[in-house]
Amino acid sequence: MSEYRYILVDDLEYAASGEMQKAQFIDMQAPNAKFLEHLSPIRQEVMKALNWSTQRDEFKKTSNAETDEKVDTNSVDVDEVDAKVMMTTLDLAEGVDVFKVLLGVSTIVTSKKMAKVDGETNFTKPLYDNMSIKDIYGLTGTFLVNFILPSL
Amino acid sequence: MATQLADATVLINNQPFAIVPNTLVFTEGQGEQTIKAASIGGGQVEQIFANDIETNFSMVKFELYATHDSIEDTKSIKSNQNNNVVQILGNTPEGTITRTFTQAALLNDPEKALGTDTTIPVEFKSNPAI
Secondary structure (H helix, E strand, O other), X not given: OOEEEEEOOOOOEEEEOOEEEEOOEEEEEXXXXXXXXXXXXXXXXXXXXXXXXXXXXXXXXXXXXXXXXXXXXXXXXXXXXXXXXXHHHHHHOOOOOHHHHHHXXXXXXXXXXXXXXXXXXXXXXXXXXXXXXXHHXXXXXXXXXXXXXXXX | OOOOOOOOEEEEOOEEEOEOOOOOEEOOOOOEEEEEEEEEEOOEEEEEEEEEHHHOOEEEEXXXXXXXXXXXXXXXXXXXXXXXXXXXXXXXXXXXXXXXXXXXXXXXXXXXXXXXXXXXXXXXXXXXOO
16 A cells, blocks of 8 residues: 555644644655665564564463463454554564664654655654644554555 | 853754754834934934834744755745744753744745855844743
8 A cells, every 4th residue: 555544633734825724644755775774673672562462372372271261362363454453563562672663663754755644745854743642552553554564 | 151052953844954054033013113302492302212123033044955955945934925934942051041923924035055164144033022
């Protein structure tokens, strides 16, 4: 997918056509090789999180098999991951540097022509800095699910 | 102890601009007023206060170093006519000052001197600061 839209949850004001307006959505472009420096660490952290989730599920299966209990699998199925599940997995996984992922994604989406607010205005670092925590995590999760996971 | 605000961030159309330090100046856009005297006789005067709304516009000015980005960006801002938004954000230990200048127009034709100690002065007029 070459472009994906994130619908904002909380208010974000931005300047357009000489006035301040409330942003509705952010259109993100798929990153290319120009961003390898930021993409590689992001992929690594995502892989660590998915691996942790799988191992945790295997451990549960093994330990519960010994006690003959039914197991609820909580491991992440890559095909069914949404943004919230992705970020929750990253937050919970041991050894994952979530800040590295947030920083890497923010650098990519605020680069020139990589994202537009309401389809028209460049998404810049000051706008990213004004987003709510909910939207920062939502945007990051959406980026990971639509651009990083399909590349694994 | 109060701290002077000398290090404000300047955004034009959501983009931060690196300006020459100590060159940022703005007005609130509260305009100019006059007080005239009207005589009511017996040596007494009454004050007639007038607000000249023709002057109710803000002004923001600062200087930029002549870099590739500032030369190209000022050209693009000028072409935008009065469809720009300038924002100022300044933090001090006592608090934060923010001002937004909507429908800002770059009125002067910036002189772009190319040299080691030269700058590009820009001056906007806009709606009163919010």
